Amino acid sequence: MDSIKIRGGNPLRGEVTISGAKNSALKLMVATLLTGEKLTFTRMPDLADTRFLSTLLEHLGADITRNGSEMTLQTASLSSAEAPYDLVRKMRASFNVLGPLLARNGEARVSLPGGCAIGARPVDLHLKALESLGAGIELADGYVEARAKNGLVGAQIVFPFVSVGATEHAMLAAVLAKGETVLENAAREPEIQDLANCLNAMGAKISGAGSATITIEGVDHLTGASHAVVPDRIETGTYALAAATAGGDVLLRDAVWKHNSALWDLMIAAGASVSEENEGVRIKASGGRLRATDMETRPYPGFPTDEQAQFMAAMCVAEGRSVIRETIFENRFMHAPELMRMGARIDLRGNEAVVTGVEKLRGAPVMATDLRASVSLVIAGLVATGETTIGRVYHLDRGFEHLEAKLAGCGADIERIKE
Structure with a gap:
């Protein structure tokens, strides 16, 4: 099992090119199942998750080719309408x-999903949305069996709380439903807008993506299209926090300023310099320690839960005490005990973490527990004295493309240890 070794203390200087968004790419790839024509994606990240989903889509009948960051998919016909447990269990997006x-x-049989252990994240809203569109749903032996022999029918779907996954899933189904579908209390994330833009390029009729109300007029069929995956705002935030914490001056090339407004506000409050440039976003460290700043995760456009662990790592060496409140997922402070192994002072109180900044962290062997937790340990390792070894980095490989190379290119002393 691979590990990552970091010798901390080097400031980061240079530039990082932001890859396509993992959270968008996976749903875009799934859109190949809606048409027999060819889809071409540029800025497609090369990740464990995109490779894993490719295997599932090929099982279902997709023909997939890849050339660098360009991926072409075509599902001329479905070879199966069943997604088995072994091909779904590792990744929730499947x-x-x-x-x-x-x-x-008109029918499908799909295993209930797996993924990171960061809370229950049930699929109830997904299934209720499909039932609203006229599907018959049965659960049997760990599988969802769904049928709509006469096709799906448009409906009004009101989500009881904001769910990115359920919003995307309802959009992917409703584009071929008969009539109009209206999604109320829909998620507003940039990845939702990116999916809508791609589906519209394929001939769908979606309006309102990016707002709380999305309207979808069903069409008879979709065509092929070419689409560039939106830059990854979580990767952007991760490298921004790494640069502000480790010190230095880093240009995040292709980063989209407006997609991380909540983070920029907090980073500026903490003392970092953040500026929009033609090429992306530039981060300059203050030259001293960051200032402790409170944070609370919220649905977009609030602070993203996927950047909470990284922000906590930054606050571990900030001056003062910060309160970090997680409101999206339970059980998402699993990185805290690993940070404490490095000398961080963190007091966990239910969905709150009280972080008292220390002047220095100490390198230590630590273990990644989930995707975003793993990269918080990388940030901690960049500023720790001595050597940090991070185990189980397969979690990190699910969502960060060429992380060691990108950080090393900015001066970090980091390497992957193959085992």
């Missing part, structure tokens, strides 16, 4: 093949 399979094929 479950989103259910709606497109149902919309195109």
